[in-house]
Amino acid sequence: xxxxxxxxxxxxxxxxxxxxxxxxxxxxxxxxxxxxxxxxxxxxxxxxxxxxxxxxxxxxxxxxxxxxxxxxxxxxxxxxxxxxxxxxxxxxxxxxxxxxxxxxxxxxxxxxxxxxxxxxxxxxxxxxxxxxxxxxxxxxxxxxxxxxxxxxxxxxxxxxxxx
Amino acid sequence: xxxxxxxxxxxxxxxxxxxxxxxxxxxxxxxxxxxxxxxxxxxxxxxxxxxxxxxxxxxxxxxxxxxxxxxxxxxxxxxxxxxxxxxxxxxxxxxxxxxxxxxxxxxxxxxxxxxxxxxxxxxxxxxxxxxxxxxxxxxxxxxxxxxxxxxxxxxxxxxxxxxxxxxxxxxxxxxxxxxxxxxxx
Numbered sequence: 001x002x003x004x005x006x007x008x009x010x011x012x013x014x015x016x017x018x019x020x021x022x023x024x025x026x027x028x029x030x031x032x033x034x035x036x037x038x039x040x041x042x043x044x045x046x047x048x049x050x051x052x053x054x055x056x057x058x059x060x061x062x063x064x065x066x067x068x069x070x071x072x073x074x075x076x077x078x079x080x081x082x083x084x085x086x087x088x089x090x091x092x093x094x095x096x097x098x099x100x101x102x103x104x105x106x107x108x109x110x111x112x113x114x115x116x117x118x119x120x121x122x123x124x125x126x127x128x129x130x131x132x133x134x135x136x137x138x139x140x141x142x143x144x145x146x147x148x149x150x151x152x153x154x155x156x157x158x159x160x161x162x163x
Numbered sequence: 164x165x166x167x168x169x170x171x172x173x174x175x176x177x178x179x180x181x182x183x184x185x186x187x188x189x190x191x192x193x194x195x196x197x198x199x200x201x202x203x204x205x206x207x208x209x210x211x212x213x214x215x216x217x218x219x220x221x222x223x224x225x226x227x228x229x230x231x232x233x234x235x236x237x238x239x240x241x242x243x244x245x246x247x248x249x250x251x252x253x254x255x256x257x258x259x260x261x262x263x264x265x266x267x268x269x270x271x272x273x274x275x276x277x278x279x280x281x282x283x284x285x286x287x288x289x290x291x292x293x294x295x296x297x298x299x300x301x302x303x304x305x306x307x308x309x310x311x312x313x314x315x316x317x318x319x320x321x322x323x324x325x326x327x328x329x330x331x332x333x334x335x336x337x338x339x340x341x342x343x344x345x346x347x348x
Binding site: 130131132139144145146147148149151152153155156157158159160161 | 239240242243246249250272273274275276277278282283284285322
């Protein structure tokens, strides 16, 4: 595992690796993230994209950035796992889409867009996947109230007379 | 003036006859979205046997149903579907809100879960429980049958809301054997 990180460091300079409970993570600047991921995909054998998700660090202690993208990768031959992270701040919530690398990223990126409002540049079909299309908010952001802003009650009422 | 009624002939009102037919052949539309749907299936299965009450014919086409059983939580993306199905059902029709989630939203007090379907469609019976036992659902269907027999009319005047607010049988305290005077030996 450390071998992969060392080789990555040789190619891309200062990446910040860290370790937590046996999981290796590297933090990558946003401009480099597509390059790093495509290198991992092509040269390091990480042929499986386990998950793409996002974390909102609003009001989190010691946090300097608002959103943290998380790419969980795995190599099916080596059995290696690696978590690639990159940080985004408002108002520039753009990140390159990784659908050209892993086809399975399509719906994962749509979900992150639906819940956090992160825009994936180059995504073939970036629209909401879970919430209704007319929904306007991004519900997993920390500044969105848990019980919503009244969207769940914004429907016509059918009475006995009208049906 | 006495009318001579032959044997095996009962005189009734047409309203009561229609209500009697309707209450004994309720065709449920199972709108099962969560674990309450499993109990709904158990209610229809052989052990609890909803057929004893004439309501075993589950139909997945709203055109064939007259009793909607909403079993489970309804999210805001599903609610337009629920309303559409309710509108597609023919009159006369009734609705049972089965379980805590359908009635109040239950523990799912979040942005996307509707807090009680009775805000958006009319509901005749609420079944408490998480999920309710099949016996509870059967009790609700029996109570609904009582209600249909009690207030059903041919022209649907019972759907007038003021008259619907009558005491449900489940809310009347039942006599306890040995304590209530009418059961003492």
